[in-house]
Amino acid sequence: MPLGNAVELDDNRNIDHCAQVLRDFKEKIEQCLADEDWEQLPVILGFRQAYLERILNQSIPEQRLGSIKKLVQTLLEDDAVFLAQVEEHKSGLFKQQQSLERGVRATQAYKNN
Numbered sequence: 001m002p003l004g005n006a007v008e009l010d011d012n013r014n015i016d017h018c019a020q021v022l023r024d025f026k027e028k029i030e031q032c033l034a035d036e037d038w039e040q041l042p043v044i045l046g047f048r049q050a051y052l053e054r055i056l057n058q059s060i061p062e063q064r065l066g067s068i069k070k071l072v073q074t075l076l077e078d079d080a081v082f083l084a085q086v087e088e089h090k091s092g093l094f095k096q097q098q099s100l101e102r103g104v105r106a107t108q109a110y111k112n113n
Contacts, residue, residue, distance in 0.1 A: 015067045018055055022071060025051070026078055033085050 025048040032041040052075075060068055 015064060015071070019071055021051060022048070022075060029078075029082055033082060033089075036089070 025044065028044045029041065029048075031037075032044060056068075
């Protein structure tokens with residue numbers, strides 16, 4: 001997934017471009033979660049992280065700080081939702097594992113009697 005060029009954050013048009021790139025990442029992350037594509041998810045997150053580092057490691061004009069803060073806040077809120085989804089899936093898998101283990105123990109106990 002190409003990252004494109006980091007943009008200079010000196011006008012609203014460029015900030016809008018950054019917001020669109022981040023929305024694209026969000027859609028890809030949502031798709032990974034919906035598809036339970038646990039191999040692709042860290043790849044997408046890595047690309048997003050690299051993109052964020054490229055745009056946030058530059059000098060940000062004072063008049064653009066509010067816009068950037070909103071972008072980052074939205075990103076954090078989205079990540080909280082994503083984390084909750086992953087934790088929910090993890091919990092479901094843990095319950096399935098426990099159920100399977102109980103079934104195996106019950107089968108072994110039955111065979112031993």
